């Protein structure tokens with residue numbers, strides 16, 4: 001099992017179906033912190049639904065179309081990252097993230113996303129890494145900026161969550177920009 005250090009006592013590791021009980025407990029703990037922006041917070045509600053969600057990503061990892069990682073702080077699952085889109089043929093992927101309120105403010109997600117971008121642009125030869133967020137989500141916008149991404153546009157009322165049609169910003173980083181930085 002590999003683990004990438006993010007900060008003192010914090011690491012990024014794969015999060016897999018065998019960890020369903022831990023993920024279900026985490027979902028219960030962080031639901032109110034993340035539900036405004038993270039759809040799975042609404043349907044990962046017990047161990048079977050947690051296993052189903054993790055299995056979807058395990059299947060997508062096997063097919064090379066998506067991946068999921070957890071962020072542990074002092075051995076406690078406190079957040080995670082996903083390649084929500086992963087399309088090697090097109091050279092395009094999209095990173096998504098979440099953190100418990102307690103784990104925020106330490107740069108954990110920015111560092112984790114940098115690891116993911118390094119892997120995507122390096123060994124995986126991706127051309128473009130995307131980030132999509134609600135324009136009202138200031139902490140998420142701040143991560144995209146810290147990653148050096150460019151705001152390319154806003155898809156108006158394109159994202160449906162909890163019955164609300166929301167705008168979605170698209171930020172992206174190109175391989176040439178990553179390599180130059």
Ligand SMILES: CC(C)(COP(=O)(O)OP(=O)(O)OC[C@H]1O[C@@H](n2cnc3c(N)ncnc32)[C@H](O)[C@@H]1OP(=O)(O)O)[C@@H](O)C(=O)NCCC(=O)NCCS
Pocket residue numbers: 033034037038096097098099100103104105106107108109110111132133134137139140142143146
């Ligand atoms: C989006 C989200 C993960 C951002 O969390 P975050 O902790 O602000 O982001 P990071 O982990 O990158 O930390 C950045 C913060 O740590 C600080 N920081 C400390 N050390 C740092 C370091 N070494 N590197 C970068 N930032 C550092 C930054 O200044 C920043 O703090 P600030 O916002 O007070 O300026 C979090 O708000 C969240 O989970 N929201 C709900 C779910 C969500 O919206 N997900 C995204 C959907 S698009």
